[in-house]
Amino acid sequence: MNGKYSCGFHPAPGHVNPMLSVARHLSSLGHSIIFLSGKLFHDQAVTLGFRFVPFTGKADFDYRRMDEEFPEVAAATPGPDAMNAICIYAGIDPVPDQDRAIQQILSEGQVDLIVTDVYFWGIFPLLLGPRDARPPVLTLGVLPLLVSSRDVAPFSGPDTSPAGRLRNQEETQQFFAMMQPATTRIHEALHSCGAPELPEFLFDSAAHLPDRFLQLTAEAFEYPRSDLKESVQFIGNLMPNGHSKSPLPAWWDSLDASKPVVLVTQGTIANWDLSQLIEPAIAALADDQVTVIVAAGRPDLEVIQLPGGVKPQNVRIENYIPFEQILPKVDVFVTNGGFESVNLSLSKGIPMVVAGDTEDKIFTASRVGWSQAGVNLATGHPTVEQIRTAVRTVLSDKKYKENALKLQMEFARYNAFDLMTETVNSMLSLKNSDTLLATVGARD
Numbered sequence: 001m002n003g004k005y006s007c008g009f010h011p012a013p014g015h016v017n018p019m020l021s022v023a024r025h026l027s028s029l030g031h032s033i034i035f036l037s038g039k040l041f042h043d044q045a046v047t048l049g050f051r052f053v054p055f056t057g058k059a060d061f062d063y064r065r066m067d068e069e070f071p072e073v074a075a076a077t078p079g080p081d082a083m084n085a086i087c088i089y090a091g092i093d094p095v096p097d098q099d100r101a102i103q104q105i106l107s108e109g110q111v112d113l114i115v116t117d118v119y120f121w122g123i124f125p126l127l128l129g130p131r132d133a134r135p136p137v138l139t140l141g142v143l144p145l146l147v148s149s150r151d152v153a154p155f156s157g158p159d160t161s162p163a164g165r166l167r168n169q170e171e172t173q174q175f176f177a178m179m180q181p182a183t184t185r186i187h188e189a190l191h192s193c194g195a196p197e198l199p200e201f202l203f204d205s206a207a208h209l210p211d212r213f214l215q216l217t218a219e220a221f222e223y224p225r226s227d228l229k230e231s232v233q234f235i236g237n238l239m240p241n242g243h244s245k246s247p248l249p250a251w252w253d254s255l256d257a258s259k260p261v262v263l264v265t266q267g268t269i270a271n272w273d274l275s276q277l278i279e280p281a282i283a284a285l286a287d288d289q290v291t292v293i294v295a296a297g298r299p300d301l302e303v304i305q306l307p308g309g310v311k312p313q314n315v316r317i318e319n320y321i322p323f324e325q326i327l328p329k330v331d332v333f334v335t336n337g338g339f340e341s342v343n344l345s346l347s348k349g350i351p352m353v354v355a356g357d358t359e360d361k362i363f364t365a366s367r368v369g370w371s372q373a374g375v376n377l378a379t380g381h382p383t384v385e386q387i388r389t390a391v392r393t394v395l396s397d398k399k400y401k402e403n404a405l406k407l408q409m410e411f412a413r414y415n416a417f418d419l420m421t422e423t424v425n426s427m428l429s430l431k432n433s434d435t436l437l438a439t440v441g442a443r444d
Contacts, residue, residue, distance in 0.1 A: 018142050018216060018340065019117055021238050024048055025417050026115070026424065034111070036101055038062070055101055059094035059122065066090070078357045078380060080178045086359050087182040087202070091121050095189040098122020111135050113427055117142045118206050118213075121186065125195035127209040136427045139206070141215035143339055144363040146203035147232070148172050149225040154363075157370050158223045176201055207232060212423055217343050220410040221367060233423070236414025237343040239324075248325070251316055256291060259314075260331040260395055263321070265295040267338045276381050277355050279305050281334050284388035286312035290395075293330075295321040324348075332394050334387065336380065337361035337368070346373060349408035351400035353390040355382040373404040 020041075023033050027049060035041070035050040038060045045052040054060060067074035076085040099122050105111060114137045116123050126134050152158045153171035176183070179202065187197045198205040207213050212231055215222065219234040255261065264281045266274065278294055285292045286307050294317040296304065301317055311317065323341065327333070327348040335341055337356030342364050345352055352374030354365040361380070369376030375390040382390075394400045 018140065018238055019115075020044060020048070022115060022140065022420065023050060025420065029421065029424075034105060036105065040064075053101060053105060055094070055097060057094075057097035059097035059101065061090075061094075063090075082358055084179060084181040087179070088185045091119055092182060092185045092189050095122045095124065095186070096192050099125045099193045102126060106134075113138060113424065115140070116210070119143065121202075121206065124186075124190060124198065124205070124209065125193040128190070128195045128198075136212075137210040138212050138214065138423065138427060139210035141207070141213060141217070141232075143360040144367060145207065145215055145217075145222050145232070146360075146363065147207045147225070147228070148201060148204050149223075149227050151225050151227065152223045155366065157366060158225075160226070212427060214420060214423060216416065217339075218346070218407060218410040218414065221343070221346060221371060221407055223367070223370070233419070234414070235416045235419040236411050237340070237347055238416050239344075239347065248322070249316065249318055255329060260290045261293060261329050262290050262332045262334060262391060263293050263295065263326060263330045264334040265297060265321075265341065266336045267297055267341065274304055277334070277336050277387075280382060280384045281387050282312065282315055283307045284384040285391060286314065288314070288388070288392075290314060290331075290391075292316070293321060293326065294318070295323075332391050333374075334391065337364040339364050342368060343411075346404060346407045347411035349401075349405040351394050351404040353377065353387065353394060355387070356380050371403060371407060372399060373407055374400055 019037075023035055023045075027033050033048075033050040034053060035045040036053045037045065037055065039054045040062055042052050042054065061069045063069075070085070070089040073082070073085045073089055076082040098120065102114070102122060103126075112135055114123065114126075114135050116137065116139050118139055118141050120139075123137060123139075127137060146154070148154075150165050150168060151160050153164075153168040154175040156167065156171055159165070159167060183202055186202055190197060198209075200208060208229060208231070210231070212233070214233055214235045216237055217234060218236055222234065262281075262285060264278055266277045274296070278296060282292060282294065282304070292312070292315045294304075294315065296317060296319050299319045301319060304317065306312070323344055327345060327350055330345075330348075330350050333341075333345045333350045333352045335345070335352060335354055335356075337354045339360060342352065342354070352368055354361075354368045354374055355377040356362060356365045357378070357380035365376045365378065368374040369378075375394055377386055377390060379386075
């Protein structure tokens with residue numbers, strides 16, 4: 001069955017490749033793709049054969065320059081201020097422009113399915129309108145699952161005991177209060193679009209309003225919830241498949257197999273200040289019997305401040321490392337907690353040291369600690385001693401590797417693309433059944 005897909009998403013850190021991969025997969029099945037995004041992704045989308053529709057206004061920005069595009073976000077203090085700032089300036093303020101783009105596409109012709117990521121809140125006005133006046137909407141969870149539950153506290157994790165559920169309820173209400181600035185702003189944005197307010201908390205609505213929600217991780221890596229809605233399904237992660245291998249560094253074949261390999265990265269977005277993780281990690285491990293491989297995620301490697309101004313002999317630094325090729329050689333992954341890279345690491349059975357406290361990273365890091373597949377440093381600015389101690393702990397305590405291997409087995413149970421195909425086919429069948437559509441609309 002062929003259809004047109006409007007893959008609308010907000011180009012937030014780490015989310016671009018998943019949405020391009022999804023669109024490429026749907027295109028390979030014979031579906032026609034309309035790719036809605038910032039102008040930054042025009043060339044990639046067109047090269048893949050998609051019809052590209054650019055955002056305009058506040059919805060169109062360069063996610064690689066977040067500190068310049070949104071100085072309010074860069075200036076925010078880590079914690080509630082930063083979480084509200086990133087939600088408001090990068091997620092909520094673009095909503096009216098995103099909504100206009102969607103409405104324009106829908107006015108031009110038939111769209112059979114809309115695919116978004118969980119951070120694309122410009123879909124809210126459409127979802128809050130009449131069900132029979134829109135195509136079905138499929139949303140992908142490219143962040144840790146942040147839906148409220150009686151079984152889970154947002155920051156403390158799961159506890160189903162009577163005392164724990166009371167704690168969960170209290171902490172959830174505190175989280176709602178903490179995010180009140182973003183809640184107020186999203187309701188203002190929705191009013192400007194002629195839409196009603198959200199029926200639930202912002203993050204709950206992002207998961208519950210779409211017709212189907214596919215969470216890109218293994219269920220075993222997410223806090224268990226007995227009250228999770230049936231529309232939410234875990235599908236594992238989007239493993240790279242069938243793509244040509246990237247060129248490898250000259251030192252690749254000379255890695256000393258007798259020494260543990262430690263991979264260090266700050267991702268490709270939150271790496272404007274390498275003193276947060278990369279530089280202290282190099283200093284921490286310079287004298288250890290390990291090989292340190294640094295993926296800087298930026299071309300200007302000369303900005304890295306090395307201990308004494310000299311690169312340690314056990315350190316290899318590259319602007320880019322193909323993760324799916326290097327991870328089988330890695331013993332410990334030191335990361336700032338990007339959701340996609342953490343999932344990829346676990347799918348390879350690699351334990352971690354996680355140091356992240358911005359955006360969604362605090363929630364990803366907490367799940368690493370809860371699963372005991374790594375050490376959560378609970379800060380985005382770890383000290384040299386914290387990193388050294390954590391890496392040595394993960395290397396010496398077998399439980400971290402054992403738990404990472406258990407999660408690898410869980411991830412292996414999924415084929416995300418196959419599960420996505422089943423979901424899409426099911427949604428298109430529902431879309432083409434007038435009777436069932438009317439029933440669904442009546443329930444909504």
